[in-house]
Amino acid sequence: MPTAGDANPSLARSLFVVLVCLTGIAILSGLGAWQVERLNWKNALVERIDARIHATPVPVADIAVRFSAGEDIDYVPATATGTFDYRGERYFLSTFDGQAGWNVYAPLVLDDGSAVLFVNRGFVPYDRKDPVTRPDGNPAGLVTITGLSRAPAQGKASWFMPDNDLTKNTFFWRSVPDMAAGLALPAGTQVLPFTLDAGPGKAEGGYPVGGTTVIDIPNNHLQYAITWFGLAGVLAVMLLLFLVRRVASWRRSGPA
Numbered sequence: 155m156p157t158a159g160d161a162n163p164s165l166a167r168s169l170f171v172v173l174v175c176l177t178g179i180a181i182l183s184g185l186g187a188w189q190v191e192r193l194n195w196k197n198a199l200v201e202r203i204d205a206r207i208h209a210t211p212v213p214v215a216d217i218a219v220r221f222s223a224g225e226d227i228d229y230v231p232a233t234a235t236g237t238f239d240y241r242g243e244r245y246f247l248s249t250f251d252g253q254a255g256w257n258v259y260a261p262l263v264l265d266d267g268s269a270v271l272f273v274n275r276g277f278v279p280y281d282r283k284d285p286v287t288r289p290d291g292n293p294a295g296l297v298t299i300t301g302l303s304r305a306p307a308q309g310k311a312s313w314f315m316p317d318n319d320l321t322k323n324t325f326f327w328r329s330v331p332d333m334a335a336g337l338a339l340p341a342g343t344q345v346l347p348f349t350l351d352a353g354p355g356k357a358e359g360g361y362p363v364g365g366t367t368v369i370d371i372p373n374n375h376l377q378y379a380i381t382w383f384g385l386a387g388v389l390a391v392m393l394l395l396f397l398v399r400r401v402a403s404w405r406r407s408g409p410a
Contacts, residue, residue, distance in 0.1 A: 168400050175393040179386050186382035193375035200371055203229050207302060207369070214264070214271060214350065217303045221348055228305040229369065234271055234350060235298045236264040240285045244333045246325045250277035250366060258283075258362050259325075259349065261337060265296060269344040272333055273299055274351045276362035290359030301352040302367050306330050 211231035221227050238260045248257040256278050261270045282288050307328040310317075318325045318332045325333065334345040354365030 168396075171396060172393065175389055175396070178389050179393070182382050182386035182389065186379045186386060189375045189379035189382060193373070193379060196371065196373045196375055200373065203369060203371070206230055211300050214303075214346070217348065218269075218346060221305075226305070227303045227348060229367075230303045231300065232303045232350060233298060233300045234262055234264060234273070235296060236262040236271070237294075237296055238262055238273075238292065239270075239337075240292050242337050243285060243323075244272070244325055245283055245323055246274075246328075248277055248366065250363060253277075253279060255279040256283050257366055259333060261334075261345075262297075262299065262350075263343075267340070267343070269346050270334075270337070270339060271346045272330065272349045273301070274304075274349060274366065275357070276352055276364035276366050278361045278363075282361050288357075288359055288361045291357030291361050293358070299350060299352050301350045301364070304328065304349045304351055304367075306347055306349070 207229050209231055211233045214232045214234040217227050217230060217232045220230070239262075240260060242261040244259040245256040246259065248255060258275045258278055259272045260275050262273045263270050278288065285292055310327050316326050318327065318329055320332060320335055328349060330345060330347050330349065337345070339345070351367040352362075352364035356363050
């Protein structure tokens, strides 16, 4: 028969195992609950953006006011009227329908001359980077563009993303100050701190191809929640089996 000295360490070890398991279950369940909260937030965000992109476009001046007030202007439909300065095109490496090339951002001098707005006119293949290769797609005079407002990037998406190469006119992330560098603008002309993605449609001659906005909001929170709750459930089952075995062991070793 085990002595009291034998039983106490065994009991202490069992209590330690129970405590560790309960702590693990609590942590895993908390992570699962947090992912459920994130899932609800992400679903609401997706619904809000979907409703936003189908709203009636507003003048770009309204977007400027909202942005100055600190409002979220990302994906808000807007219209802008002005004249493109094709000498100031900026080129972002991109793909479209499996083809590699560029997204062309052109400065649009607004019709009142007070500001310049960079417009993502859309995709062109590598060999159509130079605007002289697509003259039909570069209308002269006043044009009206309708598309989605895009808030400026707060920085590179990751540390391994290259810096914008202003010398080669090759861009990787939407830094409006980088894009505006080197523009020949009249004194007092403001460069708006956000951009506009042109809506779907091909320009005359086929390029640029508008409508290249990618709205891709990862939503894996349900999967993560199931994983965390599943791990918590597995740990709970393991704890239950451990307790059943310990109780059975104690009964077998107890007095007859």
